[in-house]
Amino acid sequence: xxxxxxxxMLLTALPYHGPLFGAKQTPLSRLRLDQYxxxxxxxxxxxxxxxxxxxxxxxxxxxxxxxxxATNARRVLAAIDHPFVRDLVTWRLEMHTLIAAMRRxxxxxxxxxxxxxxxxxxxxxxxxxxxxPTFGLEQAVPWLDEGHRLLERGAALExxxxxxxxxxxxxxxxxxxHYFDFEAVVIYVARWELIAHWTSFDAEAAGARFDALLxxxxxxxxAALDAELQRLAA
Numbered sequence: 001x002x003x004x005x006x007x008x009m010l011l012t013a014l015p016y017h018g019p020l021f022g023a024k025q026t027p028l029s030r031l032r033l034d035q036y037x038x039x040x041x042x043x044x045x046x047x048x049x050x051x052x053x054x055x056x057x058x059x060x061x062x063x064x065x066x067x068x069x070a071t072n073a074r075r076v077l078a079a080i081d082h083p084f085v086r087d088l089v090t091w092r093l094e095m096h097t098l099i100a101a102m103r104r105x106x107x108x109x110x111x112x113x114x115x116x117x118x119x120x121x122x123x124x125x126x127x128x129x130x131x132x133p134t135f136g137l138e139q140a141v142p143w144l145d146e147g148h149r150l151l152e153r154g155a156a157l158e159x160x161x162x163x164x165x166x167x168x169x170x171x172x173x174x175x176x177x178h179y180f181d182f183e184a185v186v187i188y189v190a191r192w193e194l195i196a197h198w199t200s201f202d203a204e205a206a207g208a209r210f211d212a213l214l215x216x217x218x219x220x221x222x223a224a225l226d227a228e229l230q231r232l233a234a
Contacts, residue, residue: 004180004181006039006040006041007180007181007182007184007185008180009039010036010037010039010040010185011179011180011184011185011188012180013036014027014028014033014036014188015027015028017188017191017192017195020164020165020168020191020194020195020198021161021165021198023195023198023199024199025199026192026195026196026199027192027195028192030196033189033192037185037189040182040185041182044082044182044185047080047081047082047085047182048085048185048186048189050076050079050080050085051076051080051085051088051089051186052189052193053076054073054076054077054089054092054093055088055089055092055189055190055193056193056197070116070117070118070119071116073093073119074119076089077089077090077093077119082182084174084182084183084186085186088174088186088190090119090120091170092167093119093120094119094120094121094122095163095166095167096119097118097119097120097122097123097126098122098126098135098137098141098144098147099147099163100117100118101118101126101135102144102147102148102151103151105130106151106152110130111126111127111130112127115127122135122137122140122141125137133145133148134148143162143163143166146162147159147162147163150162157201160201164194164197164198167190167194168191168194171187171190171191171194174187175187
């Protein structure tokens, strides 16, 4: 089956996702989504698998910034040979780097000594402008100013909503011109991950999660964070 026909069939079968913040649940289960994704061309399926863990928004909340994490992400990124997928993953990693930097700084840590801890265009600028609330990027990354204020206030839910809204808007821009192709599938999956994360978010536990995530960013207590996330998802 030609890829174009395959993707028309796949995307017409997938249910409409609707707006992010109006969703009460994902448009279909993860199991059902994965079953539909079996229709992907094998090469494209491998590309999506490589990228999926890095565009999963649940990873954003961890906010870790260490050389091992960045090295692993670079390894995965280098293996992605599809320009659209690589650009999307790079954008997500840059967002992760900015959030991790804000959390490190808010915890009182000094600027990183080298660029190995992060990924993307802003790593060196972040290091040079560590004391600036927006790292001198208020024009290039307009949401940083509000993100900084929310982080300082400990407003976990509002910060999460801001980040997810910016990610959703970015996907909306990318979707222009992509309707029945592999790129459209990637966008659908990325949107599904955002909806899954938002609809599973426990507002009552936001403050506790904020504290746990901040502790993880500074001490690397991954096991404790994973246990907490599993409890909230139960």
